[in-house]
Amino acid sequence: MDNNYLIAALLGVIEGLTEFLPVSSTGHLILFIDLLGFQAPPGKTFEVMIQLGAILALVLIYFRKLWGTLIGLPVDAAARRFALVISLAFLPAMVLGALLHGFIKEHLFSPTVVASALIVGGIAIMAVEQIAKSERFRSVDDVPPRTGFLVGMAQCLALIPGMSRSGATIIGGLLLGLERRTAAEFSFFLSIPTMTAAFAYDLYKNRAELSFDDAGLISVGFIAAFVAALLVVKPFLAIVSKIGFAPFAFYRIALGVFVLTLLYM
Numbered sequence: 001m002d003n004n005y006l007i008a009a010l011l012g013v014i015e016g017l018t019e020f021l022p023v024s025s026t027g028h029l030i031l032f033i034d035l036l037g038f039q040a041p042p043g044k045t046f047e048v049m050i051q052l053g054a055i056l057a058l059v060l061i062y063f064r065k066l067w068g069t070l071i072g073l074p075v076d077a078a079a080r081r082f083a084l085v086i087s088l089a090f091l092p093a094m095v096l097g098a099l100l101h102g103f104i105k106e107h108l109f110s111p112t113v114v115a116s117a118l119i120v121g122g123i124a125i126m127a128v129e130q131i132a133k134s135e136r137f138r139s140v141d142d143v144p145p146r147t148g149f150l151v152g153m154a155q156c157l158a159l160i161p162g163m164s165r166s167g168a169t170i171i172g173g174l175l176l177g178l179e180r181r182t183a184a185e186f187s188f189f190l191s192i193p194t195m196t197a198a199f200a201y202d203l204y205k206n207r208a209e210l211s212f213d214d215a216g217l218i219s220v221g222f223i224a225a226f227v228a229a230l231l232v233v234k235p236f237l238a239i240v241s242k243i244g245f246a247p248f249a250f251y252r253i254a255l256g257v258f259v260l261t262l263l264y265m
Contacts, residue, residue, distance in 0.1 A: 156174075
């Protein structure tokens with residue numbers, strides 16, 4: 001098999017494993033694409049397309065909840081409330097991401113930024129784990145609209161590559177009184193509209209770069225991301241429930257320090 005296809009599969013696995021963990025999938029892709037010398041399709045189309053694999057895995061895992069909410073909107077107040085909370089949480093990143101998209105892609109997609117953000121985010125997770133003791137919301141259905149919106153504000157920090165979308169929302173959730181597992185699951189549900197919108201926007205921006213010649217690489221990465229994401233979500237929730245987020249914080253800091261050391265040696 002062409003070496004580029006093997007790398008595409010590895011990058012898909014990395015995307016799937018890291019997308020929903022508080023360790024930054026975008027940061028990992030930036031680092032590993034540089035490290036492995038991946039001959040990616042132009043215009044970030046590979047990175048954009050394999051994200052969809054991770055999104056679909058999450059939709060499959062939570063299909064019953066998502067479908068129940070969708071069909072319950074006309075008749076179920078709880079379904080309408082949950083949809084409202086997720087919509088309010090999605091709004092800040094949608095607006096700010098659209099405004100700053102060009103600047104972020106041009107100036108912040110670098111290994112130095114990623115490594116620094118990994119370290120800062122890791123320290124923040126460790127600090128929040130120590131101070132966030134009030135657990136007022138033990139289910140995603142308990143989260144009120146105002147709290148959901150504030151978690152969405154925290155998600156805006158993830159516009160910095162390496163900070164992590166799930167990491168930012170989990171930190172915000174813990175500070176606002178969400179129980180650990182609830183904070184993780186709320187981050188999952190919020191990721192669906194957020195990542196879908198980012199996927200659609202990036203796909204539109206890069207539509208001129210799409211080519212059938214790249215379909216093989218993209219398909220390999222897509223499938224690998226789907227399978228990896230499908231396998232990682234439930235074990236992640238089990239770890240969070242029993243241990244907390246500290247292992248991921250230590251990993252972030254160690255990886256960030258390692259990358260900065262390599263860059264400045």
